[in-house]
Amino acid sequence: MARVLHLHIGVHKTGTTSLQEFLFGNRDILEQRGFHYPTNAAYFWRGELSHSFLAHSLRAERPHYLPAMATYDADTAYQQLAADVANKKNYQIILSSEHFSLLYSKDDVARVAERLLEICPTTKIYVYLRRQDEAIEANYKQGIRTKAFWVDFPTYVSNALASNYDRWNYQLLVDNYRQAFGKDSVFVRLYEPDKLLNANIIDDFLRVLGLENRPPFRQISRQNQSWPVEALEFLRHISPYLTKPKFIAFKQAIQRNPAVFNQGQFRYLDSHLSQTILAAYEAPNTTLATTLNCGQPAALFDPTFKEIDTLINLSSDRLSRLMGGVFEGLID
Numbered sequence: 001m002a003r004v005l006h007l008h009i010g011v012h013k014t015g016t017t018s019l020q021e022f023l024f025g026n027r028d029i030l031e032q033r034g035f036h037y038p039t040n041a042a043y044f045w046r047g048e049l050s051h052s053f054l055a056h057s058l059r060a061e062r063p064h065y066l067p068a069m070a071t072y073d074a075d076t077a078y079q080q081l082a083a084d085v086a087n088k089k090n091y092q093i094i095l096s097s098e099h100f101s102l103l104y105s106k107d108d109v110a111r112v113a114e115r116l117l118e119i120c121p122t123t124k125i126y127v128y129l130r131r132q133d134e135a136i137e138a139n140y141k142q143g144i145r146t147k148a149f150w151v152d153f154p155t156y157v158s159n160a161l162a163s164n165y166d167r168w169n170y171q172l173l174v175d176n177y178r179q180a181f182g183k184d185s186v187f188v189r190l191y192e193p194d195k196l197l198n199a200n201i202i203d204d205f206l207r208v209l210g211l212e213n214r215p216p217f218r219q220i221s222r223q224n225q226s227w228p229v230e231a232l233e234f235l236r237h238i239s240p241y242l243t244k245p246k247f248i249a250f251k252q253a254i255q256r257n258p259a260v261f262n263q264g265q266f267r268y269l270d271s272h273l274s275q276t277i278l279a280a281y282e283a284p285n286t287t288l289a290t291t292l293n294c295g296q297p298a299a300l301f302d303p304t305f306k307e308i309d310t311l312i313n314l315s316s317d318r319l320s321r322l323m324g325g326v327f328e329g330l331i332d
Helices: 016-025 027-032 052-056 074-086 098-102 106-119 132-145 153-163 170-181 201-208 229-241 244-256 271-280 282-292 316-328
Strands: 005-008 092-096 123-129 186-190
Touching: 005 106, 016 027, 016 092, 016 201, 052 074, 052 098, 074 106, 106 123, 106 170, 123 170, 123 201, 132 153, 132 229, 132 271, 153 271, 170 186, 170 282, 186 201, 229 244, 229 316, 244 316, 271 282
Parallel strands: 005 092, 005 123, 123 186
Antiparallel strands: none
């Protein structure tokens, strides 16, 4: 049996893609250091280079973004993981999938613990938390890029707080994992530049494993780079009229012509929406921070909001000019 199983559960939009790309690309170096990042197709999804099928197999519904050819089920996934772990008894196992952070109900997390603790009684959980207003904005941008929705940002925030509140309730997430795995087995890190080693999640995660990000580890290019907000807003307006294949082709056309879009520092989030979101999570954030601070009152996140201009309501003339620029490169 493996000495330790390390499970990184995200959350979403905290550099998970970059971390998983690094772990996958340095499997051989990790092996030399006594760590194994398994890639069995029964539970490892190469579309994300992560162990997403372990999390997906415990969800009630099949995620909409999975390709039709992706097949998995809980029994097969966890049985195969158990077999693979048994063959690596002298290694520490690393698993990573941000989709575990979507299994945040008490029953869901209990099922995760039942499966994993049976495989390796010494299982440690690592979670990186991003301030909710920034996390919601980042998730919105990702949703626009994947055609998950095309509502405007204020409507998205309102819907998120009304119907999907628990997704960003970090107290609930951490409490459920601490109850299932033991409070000393859950390690909480804040996804803020001054809280991460070298302001880098890869360096930070390696440190908690007792490793250093230096040669012979191979470095990777930045993953999931942000689009200019104007490009996202342009895509949002066009998206409802496109089939999925045409949407993909349209995105590629946008990416081939980045210069047509305003490259200025814009964002969807403004101070009013930021305050609304943070106020909604103030109580659970304070409770979690106090718990993590050994019962002493504390703040979970720095509440400072960096004011950046918002880009609102592209005019019909601007939309037309952008369309011409994307397809003909003629915009001035």
